[in-house]
Amino acid sequence: MTKGYALTVDPELRDLRAADHLLLRLAAELALPDGAFGCTHLLRGDRPRVALSFTWPTEPLLRTAREALTGQGYEVCDGVPDAVGRAVAYPGSAALTGTLTIAELLDRSGIDRVTVLGAAEPPRPDTRLMTRDHVRPHWQDGSLVLSAMPAVGGTLVPFEVPDPTPCCADH
Structure with a gap:
């Protein structure tokens, strides 16, 4: 941290x-x-x-x-x-709304890097991230890291969804 x-x-x-x-x-x-x-x-x-x-x-x-x-x-x-x-x-968290490029996200906030689930390499700086106005990075080895996952049209979304469905919601 x-x-x-x-x-x-x-x-x-x-x-x-x-x-x-x-x-x-x-x-x-x-x-x-x-x-x-x-x-x-x-x-x-x-x-x-x-x-x-x-x-x-x-x-x-x-x-x-x-x-x-x-x-x-x-x-x-x-x-x-x-x-x-x-x-x-965290620094810049309020500015992470809408769709941003990875470069904009890193420039506007205290986030140090972005990882993509299942990808060996980090995303390109021009890759678009749809924030869903809910960006929750985690501390990893002293760095603030956002985990993202692929979405429609070559974009990314944060791994954590804003409104998760509670476990067993349909039972």
């Missing part, structure tokens, strides 16, 4: 979508500055759930956020739960 000053909030949520909504609400309340990240982390074990982490570029911002979050009743701890968080709020 990115270097900086981090803290984790465990809101005891089991639903990734609810965690995304809470993270984005808290990010807005905390007015995350440029260079800050908000990620979700899947916590396994006897109580599977989704934790939230925030990373700021400076320590005073961390102190202010800790005070605000504990003031709202959240239990907060230092650091991040793991090094493979799923970025929800």
